Amino acid sequence: MTARFRIGFIGAGRMANIHAGHLQLEHDVTIVAAADIDADRAAGFTAQWGGAAYTDHRAMLDHEELDAVYICTPTATHARLGLDAAERDLHLFVEKPLDLDLAAATRLVHAVERRNLIAMTGFQWRYTEGYQRAAELIGDEPVALVNLRWYWTRPPIRWMWDRSQAGGQLVDQNIHLVDVSLGLAGPVDTVYAIYNERQANQEPEFLNWDAYAVTLHYRSGAVGVSASTYALFPEIQEPPAADFALRDRLVRVTDRGASLFVPSGVQEWPNSEPLHRGVNRAFIAALRAGDPKAVKTPLRSGLIATAVVLAANESAHTGQPVAVPALPESAPAGG
Secondary structure (H helix, E strand, O other), X not given: OOOOEEEEEEOOOHHHHHHHHHHOOOOOEEEEEEEOOOHHHHHHHHHHHOOEEEOOHHHHHHHOOOOEEEEOOOHHHHHHHHHHHHOOOOEEXXXXXXXXXXXXXXXXXXXXXXXXXXXXXXXXXXXXXXXXXXXXXXXXXXXXXXXXXXXXXOOOOHHHHEHHHHOOHHHHOOHHHXXXXXXXXXXXXXXXXXXEEOOOOOOOOOEOEEEEEEEEEEOOOOEEEEEEEOOOOOOOOOOOEEEEEEOOEEEEEEOOEEEEEEOOEEEEEEOOOOOOHHHHHHHHHHHHHOOHHHOOOEHHHHHHHHHHHHHHHHHHHHOOOEEOOXXXXXXXXXX
């Protein structure tokens, strides 16, 4: 009989339900429990997907026999919850970004590396056909310019309106495009950012920046810009996009696929499956293989992208360029 992987969720909101829906497509996966501080939300999740409902994640971790845990909670809780799971030697799927506290996120990365756990950052774009096609089109050729664009509206989840909980649009959302650029253009050394403060959104409960303009300098020599906003409307038809300018051609990645612009015209490769399908399939495949190296976006990649976007927030606060912190290449021994 094929072994079944027993999955628990910490956080039972929007993203947890998206991931759970994709896990239903895996023949050897069972959702056995979910923990959420909102009892009704936990109960609603388990009523739909199965398993026992908890309001205390530690009780779930201690009482349930689990193989892996999905962490789908507000950003500032990710590292703490991840450490609780890692200390019990549970494999991890952690929503981006890793945390608003880079030191706490680093401790989580070190913990999973020391224990040789399978631990994935939820960067679903990296698992799409569009991203994979873009990687093939760019290859080893030098990128001259990176242009990241994400036009959006007020977040649908209210805690995301508060930058003290979510970090702002660049940290909470546009980190996906930053990560795409790290994968295709290489590491970022320095950022310089300017944000504006409630220029358009005047709601008293909107405790966030409206718009984000960031300059990025890549170690390869490429330069980049990131422009994003919370000021627009949900029906905006401009998809988020990452553009890469090379000699005589432009490669574009969106959540819908990839495009190549050359003098003779445009060629497109649409994604053939939902955006979050690939990342969930890859996590379960890594569990089957028992191999942490099978994960394309380990927690360390999440840490690197988190360091870039938090450096941008620091730059916006200080008004000065900020060097992206150097991160240890491996976990320290012991501990």
